[in-house]
Amino acid sequence: MTTLPATMFAIVQTHDGYSGAATGPALADAADWLAEAELPVPAPGPGQVLIRLRAATVNPSDIHFVKGEYGQPRVKGAAAGFEGCGDVIATGSGAEALQDQRVAFVAAGAGAWAEYVVTQAQMCIPLRSDISDEDGAAQIVNPLTAMAMVDIAREAGDAFVVSAATSQLGKLMCSLGRDLGLKPIALVRRAEAVESLKQVGAAEVLVTGDPKITQQFAAISTALKPRVFLDAVADQLSEQLFCAMPNGARWVCYGKLSSDLPRLTQMGQLIFMRKRIEGFWLTRWMMDTPLADQMRVIAEVQARFADGRWKTDISERLALRDVLPNLASALKKSDGKVIITP
């Protein structure tokens, strides 16, 4: 066993519980919600492992969480961050099989933005050696969400709609959709992103600011009949597009990038056209999906990263000690992930 320091550097939450607000995954200043701290290096309990961090990722869910807008309450003073990769350097009873393995992990109660992380062994996935640390740091949340949501879409028809399609998750879903022979209809904010999204796999790309987008979408909807809208924005435009989708359409909200509160303008569509509005949360999917199915999906995810079909686009790398001053500006860059290193 490695000799460990007594304490570690970490980025910790400065609030408890929920905020009651819903302002979206943007930060004016990380110091509004986070602080630097020296914490005791945690010890793994039964079924747990201690991981020395190699890289952590910054997902929109992390930002929602530290702002108190996520599906679980914050704990003031605890490290932030849900996802990363690193080396298992100590194990609790029952978790010995992971000793010395490099793993991708999810930290169930947060804690990935720290030099050392304790999490459940079952929240760790051993990484093939042909996966980079940076791909390994974003191996679970987005890829599993993409696989699970495209699966929902596939069961419902040939075409599906993806908003915020230039996000890492949006690109994964477009690419996966094309590989499965489906027709992803991508929504993007910037006209410059249209061509790259088509290359990634989108069958159609629409620019949300285009004054004719609802007419354009209506024509595409009539032709391709998308039945599932995988939506991370949830604004009034989302509602309008949902209204232009065919019978039986499902508006599956998995994020809330917009702070706009959409009005339901055509309740009759829910009644007469069997449409419905629902949500998707990976945590729930993991609770509801048999472990064998999860493992099959995880192996498929690694294969896609290993052979280059998928990759994590990095917009910025921040050392842990640079997170507080620089995270807010790093998040303003689009089209890639912010990666945190020790």
Added chain:
Amino acid sequence: MTTLPATMFAIVQTHDGYSGAATGPALADAADWLAEAELPVPAPGPGQVLIRLRAATVNPSDIHFVKGEYGQPRVKGAAAGFEGCGDVIATGSGAEALQDQRVAFVAAGAGAWAEYVVTQAQMCIPLRSDISDEDGAAQIVNPLTAMAMVDIAREAGDAFVVSAATSQLGKLMCSLGRDLGLKPIALVRRAEAVESLKQVGAAEVLVTGDPKITQQFAAISTALKPRVFLDAVADQLSEQLFCAMPNGARWVCYGKLSSDLPRLTQMGQLIFMRKRIEGFWLTRWMMDTPLADQMRVIAEVQARFADGRWKTDISERLALRDVLPNLASALKKSDGKVIITP
């Protein structure tokens, strides 16, 4: 076979198709949407029957329909009205078994507000002799909707929420809920209705105009944990109450009494709490439900009317020739059905 007149008096639609609006099931003046007409008495085709009307009912769906806000397009010049009861006086091939029977019926493409009606034999239910014409005229749409929706609620838990609970349908659902050992939570507009709703079967009754209704509802929701909201109103208060419901709650909209367009203020609840928003339409239920199950439900409905557990509260009776001048004012009375007689 009875000798028939060549023509009949009917109340007909004066518009085609859909209006594109959603203004609710109220009328300023019936003449905006309807006219009196002499039409040829229709002849039954194969599988159809000709019915001499005894009584027709006026449901909110009839009003939505003539205003172009329903799930099927209007046909200008065709008789209005979906539901009634009468005597089968002629049959097409394959429908002979119904000859001379008194039946409750649904007229698939509308047409019940006329002296004679043609509809499919399979849309007719022979009436027991102990059911009155007026109960027979409201035997299908509301009772089946009540049975089907309370069934949805029962599968989800012990308690459920019913809005517009003083409507005929609302009362049926409260009564049925109590009979099944469930706890209906009724929403009413007028404080005077609280006691009568409790007698009908509601476990709790809240007055929608009460400034403390959201707090009152939150306390009841915490105690009784209703998982299904059977909602005919769909306004912002509906949305607020839905937000106060527990994990997994379903907002099942089956009507749109309010022209208010509700905002979705807590999209995160769909994501993290597995809530969803959907609709219910009896026509869809009939298409999706095996005939044997429908027949079982229909027999149960008749037994409830026959033994007095259910009855149709009549607020006003209108002869067909009085519909045009008097329908709008008749509909302003609450707590009962308007019945139309030949």
